[in-house]
Amino acid sequence: MRRKNLWTIVFGIVLILVGFLALLDSLEFISFWSALGKLWPLILIALGVWLLLKKRYFSWDEKVEIKEGNKYSKAFGDLKIDAAGMDPHGMDVEMGFGDLDVNLTKATLSDQENVVHLALGFGDIRVWIPSEVKASITAGCGAGDIDVLGKTVDGLGKSMDHCDEGYDSIQKKLRIRVKAGFGDIKVSRV
Secondary structure (H helix, E strand, O other): OOOOHHHHHHHHHHHHHHHHHHHHHHOOOOHHHHHOOOOOHHHHHHHHHHHHOOOHHHOOEEEOOOOOOEEEEEOOEEEEEOOOOOOOEEEEEEEEEEEEEEEOOOOOOOOEEEEEEEEEEOEEEEEEEEOEEEEEEEEEEEEEEEOOOOOEEEEEEEEEEEEOOOOOOOOOOEEEEEEEEEEEEEEOOO
């Protein structure tokens, strides 16, 4: 099991447990909130230990050069990816909090469908793609604005699909899937 999946499972279990205990407290079966009021320093200690052990996930600003098929995950901080001279096919980026900038304008695209997945919980995603490459873009956002090549939607639970004319008949092309929980998505051609 990958480390990222383990932390997702642990975090999900903690949320379910806290929610269940809060429910029992509201139904007056237990006194959860008063106990939590006395034990809250343990939460700070646990968070501090986790931050020290997971230092590589918590840098605040980082620039990354990618390699083909690179997968990258980060909990906090901004991330700038410059794919100059690299093949971005298989790029898979997942982030928790921060802004994500991905520059694909000088990427070396293969003669195939080059697939890029970008996911962010809280923050803005900006993607720049080369003007001469055909693209198919799927963007979804829980709350925020989506701007894909000048076409926009905003609000809650919105999504947008864009596919350049002739995309299916050309060999060298770019498929981008972008998801954001809370924040804006902007995909531009340069």
